[in-house]
Amino acid sequence: MLDKLFFRKKSHEQKWDLDDNIPSHVAIIMDGNGRWARKRALPRIAGHHEGMKTVRKIVKEANRIGIKVLTLYAFSTENWKRPREEVDFLMKLPGEFLNTFLPDLIKENVQVRIMGKKELLPIHTVKAVDQAISQTENNTGLILNFALNYGSRDEITAAVKAIGTDIKNGTLDPSQINESTIENHLMTQGLSDPDLLIRTSGEVRLSNFMLWQLAYSEFWFTEVYWPDFSEDHLREAVSQFAQRGRRFGGV
Numbered sequence: 001m002l003d004k005l006f007f008r009k010k011s012h013e014q015k016w017d018l019d020d021n022i023p024s025h026v027a028i029i030m031d032g033n034g035r036w037a038r039k040r041a042l043p044r045i046a047g048h049h050e051g052m053k054t055v056r057k058i059v060k061e062a063n064r065i066g067i068k069v070l071t072l073y074a075f076s077t078e079n080w081k082r083p084r085e086e087v088d089f090l091m092k093l094p095g096e097f098l099n100t101f102l103p104d105l106i107k108e109n110v111q112v113r114i115m116g117k118k119e120l121l122p123i124h125t126v127k128a129v130d131q132a133i134s135q136t137e138n139n140t141g142l143i144l145n146f147a148l149n150y151g152s153r154d155e156i157t158a159a160v161k162a163i164g165t166d167i168k169n170g171t172l173d174p175s176q177i178n179e180s181t182i183e184n185h186l187m188t189q190g191l192s193d194p195d196l197l198i199r200t201s202g203e204v205r206l207s208n209f210m211l212w213q214l215a216y217s218e219f220w221f222t223e224v225y226w227p228d229f230s231e232d233h234l235r236e237a238v239s240q241f242a243q244r245g246r247r248f249g250g251v
């Protein structure tokens with residue numbers, strides 16, 4: 001199989017040595033916690049709890065493979081229409097995750113970033129997130145970028161509004177506007193575009209996620225529910241990515 005050709009695992013703790021074409025930025029729409037739980041007649045909260053274990057496993061494996069940026073988006077349509085106890089549980093997750101996992105993230109030289117609107121999060125969650133960001137901002141390993149309360153059309157609208165303001169106050173002339181003008185106003189400012197997008201649970205949609213940034217990305221969809229997504233699934237997606245020649249609009 002391809003991974004015999006491309007992946008030479010030097011040793012467990014060292015990074016994967018990939019001949020070429022490893023995706024530098026992988027974005028994952030983590031979907032399927034609820035269905036995973038329903039299939040087992042468990043409460044949805046059990047699905048989220050299992051989903052968190054998968055977050056930790058995949059962060060470590062991505063770092064081992066040598067992926068540079070990992071963007072994680074917890075897809076959920078009815079974010080705020082959920083039952084009260086589920087919302088309360090979800091809002092405790094980041095604090096618990098960071099309390100238990102931040103020492104590991106620091107040891108693995110991971111840099112934590114967020115994109116989206118953190119205003120809607122409870123103050124204790126914002127504090128935990130801000131602390132994780134400040135405690136890892138000088139790390140130079142994997143950039144772990146969480147999309148929270150994120151919507152791509154909202155992000156692009158905010159960019160247009162900011163550019164309009166620059167024009168209005170005379171610091172920008174419309175003739176100077178080009179693609180990097182827009183990119184510099186997006187929440188991913190400074191990050192390369194995702195090379196590979198993975199979405200779990202069989203949904204084949206973008207759900208208003210990184211619409212500008214995914215223009216040339218490879219997409220890899222799997223029926224697997226997020227709690228069941230494993231290091232092997234990530235390696236399979238990366239191997240298949242390595243196998244596909246990328247064309248960037250060329251022939």
Ligand SMILES: CC(C)Oc1ccc(CN(CCC(N)=O)C(=O)c2cnn(Cc3ccccc3)c2-c2ccc3sccc3c2)cc1
Pocket residue numbers: 030031033048051052055072073074075076079090091093094095097098112113114121125129132146147148149150226
């Ligand atoms: C730096 C980081 C720790 O900060 C964060 C601050 C706030 C959030 C909460 N959150 C944003 C609010 C919203 N719903 O948009 C979600 O994304 C959300 C919605 N469901 N699940 C469960 C789930 C768990 C696992 C997989 C999918 C969904 C999550 C979720 C997702 C990943 C992780 S990793 C630590 C917590 C957590 C929670 C997230 C991160």
